[in-house]
Amino acid sequence: MQQQPPTSPDVSSAAKSPLFQSSTQYRNWRFSVEQLKATRAALNQASVAAIRNTFESDSPGSSSDVHFLDANEEHLLVKLYIIKISQLCGHFRFPEEVEATGITYLKRFYLKNTVMDWHPKNVMLTALYLATKTTNHPISLESYTANIPRTNASDVLDLEFLVAQSLAFEFAVWHAHRALWGIWLDIQDLPQAPPHEELQRIHDTAMQHIRTSRLTDVELIYPPSQIALACLSLAHPEIAAFWARSKNADTALEAIESIKRTITRDGDTPSVDVVREIDRHLKICKNPEKVVGSKAYLAKRAREEKEAELKRKKKAENVRKATEQGNPFGEVLVGQANLDDDD
Amino acid sequence: MSTNRTNAASWLRGTTIRKGTTTPATRSHTPQTQTSSSIVFSGGVKDGSGRTSEYFSMDDQCPVCKSDRYLNPKLRLLVSSCYHKMCESCIDRLYTLGPAPCPVCGKTLKKMTFIPQTFEDLVVEKEVAIRRKLAKEFNKRREDFPDLRSYDDYLQEVEDITFNLINEIDIPETQARIAAYRKENAAFIELNQQREEAYVQALKEQEEAERRERQLRAEEIRRAEEEERDAREGERRALIDNLENSDADAARLVAQARAEALKRAAARTAAAHQAVFAQQQETMRLRAAQSAVVVPDQPHVPLLDGYYAYEDLCGLRSSYFDPASDAVRRDKEGIMRAGGYRVEEAWERALRYAVAGLDITPPLGEVSMPLPITSRVDADVAMASV
Numbered sequence: 161m162q163q164q165p166p167t168s169p170d171v172s173s174a175a176k177s178p179l180f181q182s183s184t185q186y187r188n189w190r191f192s193v194e195q196l197k198a199t200r201a202a203l204n205q206a207s208v209a210a211i212r213n214t215f216e217s218d219s220p221g222s223s224s225d226v227h228f229l230d231a232n233e234e235h236l237l238v239k240l241y242i243i244k245i246s247q248l249c250g251h252f253r254f255p256e257e258v259e260a261t262g263i264t265y266l267k268r269f270y271l272k273n274t275v276m277d278w279h280p281k282n283v284m285l286t287a288l289y290l291a292t293k294t295t296n297h298p299i300s301l302e303s304y305t306a307n308i309p310r311t312n313a314s315d316v317l318d319l320e321f322l323v324a325q326s327l328a329f330e331f332a333v334w335h336a337h338r339a340l341w342g343i344w345l346d347i348q349d350l351p352q353a354p355p356h357e358e359l360q361r362i363h364d365t366a367m368q369h370i371r372t373s374r375l376t377d378v379e380l381i382y383p384p385s386q387i388a389l390a391c392l393s394l395a396h397p398e399i400a401a402f403w404a405r406s407k408n409a410d411t412a413l414e415a416i417e418s419i420k421r422t423i424t425r426d427g428d429t430p431s432v433d434v435v436r437e438i439d440r441h442l443k444i445c446k447n448p449e450k451v452v453g454s455k456a457y458l459a460k461r462a463r464e465e466k467e468a469e470l471k472r473k474k475k476a477e478n479v480r481k482a483t484e485q486g487n488p489f490g491e492v493l494v495g496q497a498n499l500d501d502d503d
Numbered sequence: 504m505s506t507n508r509t510n511a512a513s514w515l516r517g518t519t520i521r522k523g524t525t526t527p528a529t530r531s532h533t534p535q536t537q538t539s540s541s542i543v544f545s546g547g548v549k550d551g552s553g554r555t556s557e558y559f560s561m562d563d564q565c566p567v568c569k570s571d572r573y574l575n576p577k578l579r580l581l582v583s584s585c586y587h588k589m590c591e592s593c594i595d596r597l598y599t600l601g602p603a604p605c606p607v608c609g610k611t612l613k614k615m616t617f618i619p620q621t622f623e624d625l626v627v628e629k630e631v632a633i634r635r636k637l638a639k640e641f642n643k644r645r646e647d648f649p650d651l652r653s654y655d656d657y658l659q660e661v662e663d664i665t666f667n668l669i670n671e672i673d674i675p676e677t678q679a680r681i682a683a684y685r686k687e688n689a690a691f692i693e694l695n696q697q698r699e700e701a702y703v704q705a706l707k708e709q710e711e712a713e714r715r716e717r718q719l720r721a722e723e724i725r726r727a728e729e730e731e732r733d734a735r736e737g738e739r740r741a742l743i744d745n746l747e748n749s750d751a752d753a754a755r756l757v758a759q760a761r762a763e764a765l766k767r768a769a770a771r772t773a774a775a776h777q778a779v780f781a782q783q784q785e786t787m788r789l790r791a792a793q794s795a796v797v798v799p800d801q802p803h804v805p806l807l808d809g810y811y812a813y814e815d816l817c818g819l820r821s822s823y824f825d826p827a828s829d830a831v832r833r834d835k836e837g838i839m840r841a842g843g844y845r846v847e848e849a850w851e852r853a854l855r856y857a858v859a860g861l862d863i864t865p866p867l868g869e870v871s872m873p874l875p876i877t878s879r880v881d882a883d884v885a886m887a888s889v
Binding site: 175176178179180181182191192194195339340341342343345348349360382386388389404409412415418 | 809810811812813816817818820823824825826827850852853854855856857858859860861862863864865866867868
């Protein structure tokens with residue numbers, strides 16, 4: 161441990177690791193545009209191959225006329241359900257934190273899973289419910305499901321572990337809206353700070369841009385402070401530039417240009433007709449192993465059951481062997497007799 | 504039934520029945536007092552002050568005669584030496600004429616061996632009794648052994664014996680072991696008992712000394728108060744005498760006397776305070792001397808970690824224009840915030856977020872693929888194998 165006094169950060173900051181760079185968000189959930197594209201494409205290919213395989217093993221030749229979704233179509237569907245999360249949060253009057261966290265969970269989940277396995281309409285509910293818990297705004301499952309039509313508790317809970325596992329149990333998210341709040345507070349320290357009414361207007365506009373940015377991939381590419389600065393820049397470019405220069409953040413000023421471009425390009429709502437068409441395709445091409453009661457589902461269950469049985473047998477065999485050899489807890493540790501001299 | 508026979512029977516039972524009249528001399532005329540016993544049952548497990556708190560429950564029922572607290576509110580259950588419960592009247596009935604077998608297990612019991620119950624669970628009762636009894640003789644300490652190993656062996660042996668006695672395994676052999684130990688270590692046992700007694704005695708003496716000191720102090724204070732009262736009385740009288748005899752201005756005299764009285768009172772209080780303080784110091788010193796081990800006072804080192812939290816980039820102002828937190832800040836009673844919530848901390852966190860990672864350049868290209876594509880190869884299979 162460093163024995164330097166905490167009052168001299170300038171001396172020790174070089175040796176210390178910055179907080180954001182230590183977060184799981186930076187380490188595990190930060191990609192380049194190309195990486196995102198490649199990840200989604202590879203994921204889509206792998207799952208299409210797997211599902212095609214399942215179709216074929218069920219009845220050969222049945223997969224030839226199925227139209228599988230491509231990576232873009234999957235992404236579009238997820239985007240629609242991001243909007244659904246926002247609507248749901250408006251309905252429940254959840255705070256900004258819950259909404260943003262739920263959306264982040266949904267995006268991260270579909271970087272490791274495909275919509276053909278897990279339909280976003282269910283995952284969305286689970287992701288949001290998980291977000292209420294991880295952001296300390298818990299709501300009872302009854303009141304949650306009672307306010308959403310055609311939903312029961314198992315729809316939310318069945319996927320909960322899967323979602324948590326796909327997130328690698330990394331629930332902490334650094335959000336852009338908090339960074340925007342911080343920038344906005346800090347602007348009041350600048351000599352060019354506008355009057356209060358103007359400040360309020362800037363904040364509200366920038367907040368709208370933050371909400372739009374949640375429909376895009378920017379949070380998977382850029383740190384939250386840069387996203388917030390870009391949104392502020394969309395609302396009031398001069399103030400954003402003043403503030404960035406006061407922090408000597410020229411890197412950020414370069415980065416926000418591409419963030420602004422991405423937000424204005426990808427921040428639109430997908431058209432309902434297109435998504436409805438995708439959803440119609442999805443009904444046909446979804447993984448039959450995940451449809452409860454189907455032949456493939458039963459076959460998969462049987463396979464899993466057999467594997468589990470084998471595993472149990474192996475474990476029982478190990479235990480029996482150990483018992484036969486003598487002490488089931490292993491041999492007595494030698495040479496430790498004088499370790500407990502702590503009277 | 505003829506009166507004659509009734510009288511004969513009651514004569515046999517050693518009681519007299521007088522219809523219509525009740526005198527305190529008859530012992531068994533009320534159904535509640537079912538005992539004619541003159542024995543005061545004692546024993547059982549005593550607590551620190553030497554009292555036995557008896558276990559008592561509304562569901563008590565005598566296992567022998569099945570009478571319970573509903574039928575007999577004064578039911579008192581006692582425990583035999585074989586750890587079976589019986590009510591007082593059953594004990595009287597069975598054991599007044601001398602030793603008799605236990606109705607449950609058949610062990611021969613005497614009336615005198617019954618003890619009151621302290622614990623709800625009789626197994627605990629038995630264990631505590633056995634441990635107390637053994638501790639009287641197996642009273643060696645760590646200092647009596649050359650090394651830890653032999654002390655552990657000794658403890659193990661005591662525990663073995665205790666276990667055997669509690670669970671009644673190899674009783675004769677265990678008794679023989681105890682006897683052998685007693686014979687071997689007679690001198691040791693005696694010595695340790697003396698040591699124990701000396702320790703208890705020392706504790707008692709210390710308490711006594713403290714008590715005496717407290718008394719002394721109270722006496723001192725009382726005397727001081729008395730003196731003060733006397734002094735005040737004397738001053739008052741002196742003032743009156745002065746007023747009587749002198750020709751000076753009365754108001755001036757009174758003022759002068761008051762000032763003097765005030766001065767004297769102040770001096771008295773200061774002296775009293777000093778005395779009390781000195782006494783306290785003395786007590787503290789004595790106590791410190793008594794506790795031989797001196798714990799050194801380590802200076803407190805706050806937790807340091809290896810993270811940089813952007814301290815140089817974010818300066819917090821004392822106040823901001825912030826409509827979002829207005830309601831919370833205006834709330835003086837703290838109804839809207841949890842205990843310990845400070846809006847300054849929320850601001851500080853936001854400011855940290857504002858500057859966190861400002862200088863990071865976005866990753867480019869497909870160089871690293873941190874997400875293993877295989878991770879989707881059935882997350883639910885992974886789930887099943889967890």
